Amino acid sequence: MSEPAASNPLLALQTHLPPSFDEIAPEHVEPAISQLLEDLHQAMAQIEADVQPTWSSRIEDLTRRFEPLQLAWGAVGHLTGVRNSPELRAAHEAVQPAVVELLTRVGQSQPLYAAAVALRDGPDGSSLDEAQRRVLDASIRGAELSGVALEGSQKARFNEIQMELAELSTTFSNNVLDATKAYELILRSPAEVDGLPTTARELAAQSYREARGAEAGAPQAAEDEATAEQGPWRITLDGPSLSPFLQHATRRDLREQVYRAYVSRASEGDTDNRRVIDRILLLRAEKAGLLGFADFASLSLARKMADSVAEIRDLLGELRERAWPAAQRDHEELQAFAVEHGFEGELRHWDVGFWAERLREHRYAITDEQLRPYFPLPKVLDGLFALAERLFEVKVVAADGEAPVWHEDVRFFRIVDASSGAPRAAFYLDPYSRPAEKRGGAWMADCLGRSTTLAGPGEAVRLPIAYLVCNGTPPVGERPSLMTFREVETLFHEFGHGLQHMLTTVDRDGAAGIDNVEWDAVELPSQFMENWCYHQPTLRGFSGHWETGDPLPQALFDKLLAARTYRAGSDTLRQLYFGLTDLALHDGYQPSTERSPFDVQREVAESCTVLTPLPEDRFLCAFSHIFAGGYAAGYYSYKWAEVLSADAFGAFEDAGLEDDAAVRATGRRFRDTVLALGGSRHPMKVFEAFRGRGPATEALLRHAGLTG
Ligand code: ZN
Secondary structure, X not given: OOOOHHXXXXXXXXXXXXXXXXXXXXXXXXXXXXXXXXXXXXXHHHHHHHXXXXXXHHHHHHHHHHXXXXXXXXXXXXXXXXXXXXXXXXXXXXXXXXXXXXXXXXXXXXXHHHHHHHHHHOXXXXXXXXXXXXXXXXXXXXXHHOOOOOOHHHHHHHHHHHHHHXXXXXXXXXXXXXXXXXXXXXXXXXXXXXXXXXXHHHXXXXXXXXXXXXXXOOOOOHHHOOEOXXXXXXXXXXXXXXXXXXHHOOOHHHHHHHHHHHHOOOOOHHHOOHHHHHHHXXXXXXXXXXXXXXXXXXXXXXXXXXXXXXXXXXXXXXXXXXXXXXXXXHHHHHHHHHHHOOOOOOOOHHHHHHHHHHHHHHHHOOOHHHHHHHOEHHHHHHHHHHHHHHHHOEEEEEOOOXXXXXXXXXXXXEEEEOOOOOEEEEEEEEEEOOOOOOOOOOEEEEEEOOEOOOOOOOOOOEOOEEEEEEEEOOOEOOEOXXXXXXXXXXXXXXXXXXXXXXXXXXXXXXXXXXXXXXXXXXXXXXXXXXXXXXXXXXXXXXXXXOOOOOOOOHHHHHHHHHHHOOOHHHHHHHHHHHHHHHHHHHOOOOOOOOOOHHHHHHHHHHHHOOOOOOOOOOHHHXXXXXXXXXXXXXXXXXXXXXXXXXXXXXXXXXXXXXOHHHHHHHHHHHHHHHHXXXXXXXXXXXXXXXXXXXXXXXXXXXXXXXXX
């Protein structure tokens, strides 16, 4: 028997109200989403027949039309991240393909595409404002990049390529996964795990128990009871197992074994990705050609802030020039330090991580546990909100209970104008880790976006609501959540994303907040906020010992600051190595027997690695970012956005961080440009409006200690 629609909370969501998280349950998902999809499929022919080349028809009417699905699917997606369960996952998986299918149909709709083009090029086109124009352009470009403008055999070929690329990307990640799983190093004597911290030994023993327990029908032997103290220990190529081993294991020969296995992962046998890479690169080049681009890099840049490969190469080249000598110095220092502490010979690849950790301990001797007591979450929030008020003239007010939440630890806040008290936005904060039901990592996502089209009854505009989700240390008993410094930085980071979503002043659908912000510019406000964690007066405001209230001692702050730039040259160079290899592979290069992708990797390595890669180093075979993720010809974005965020913070330094009036004035300008304008203007124009000039690398280099 089917439920009446009214009793399904996913069908009763209101465009202008927070979702009813206290009512939504997994059993509501399938019936609600199926019904919404069916309604839209049935309406599609009519929607396509009715669409007019006007803003109100093509954009606003469509926005309203799709809002019920947007609301319901948005709430479901959010819950899969924060309140997962086998039931919810099954329901989500059951309807997801149908949702994707509908969205693809809409994205590739010929009549909707034609209406957008007619609006842009027709009589109404000239009266569109900049935000409208950008929304239209993005929608037209999106359709074109999915092949809507192609015809006949070209279209057929394009669809074939898309299909094959999707399969290749899955094959690529499966190979990486299988190759990673296939490797294990079993250690049985305590001497072999000498140096490994307790947490790593615990993990290695647990990994042994799980792997042996998982072998079907294996009889329980005494050694299945692996323990952290007695072993056996199982080391794998998974990050949490591999990194501590390379950093701490004193057995050099074992580090070498693991390192060699790691860099040649997925490059031979059943899980060989070499041919997959060749094929992906060839198909990407062909796809770019069909869409009228010279190469895949140009296609990728069509949707990014950076204009050209040359512009990116200039920027990365500038950073490389500073990072290269610094990385050489890092290496010489490390070599000298190692020799001083009993090492003989030249450091090899498997020695670098190990000695870098020894040198770090030697210099900065600072642990998470020393810092934690100074960062109780409530104090950190107070300091963060005070900073937002000082910089952006907004007040954050606790509003717990004013919106239904999905877990009792989740808090709800409102943001109001500090002078008038007028409401601006709201956000949820889900601060603690809940491994059983919550995805790892931290993220900001939009719950509702600012919109006049979707305003509620009697409202001029719908105000934005954000989700801020972290995985911080939970409170224990009476003790509040005591955060690591990294957790504090993460909170500031996500709050920065949230500010761009929440303090937008754009009313146009598709351009408010983080909507329509280019991929390589998205991390600007978030990384910008992280800088304040290292600003001492700000830090004094958000640190306070949870028992005594004392601020963080000067000596600890000094170490924290010094540790920030430790091996920055080496780390920067490594990112440039990845970014430049990615660019070189997508910028007109075609795989051939004369010049394989690994030859390209080696050419880039000449100017980007201090130690020449080993002959068997085929890290490309596991470079999932660019072969199985969204970063193809886009890996540079990490550094690109870091230049922007550091330079934005540089504006505050230029104005004088100790000059309160100047900081406030600069903060208002940041709010009125970067935070307010969102996707309504090209990010370069937004940046220039804030900074008075284009981005420069000076601040990033200075913060990283790379100017000397
Ligand atoms: Zn981010």
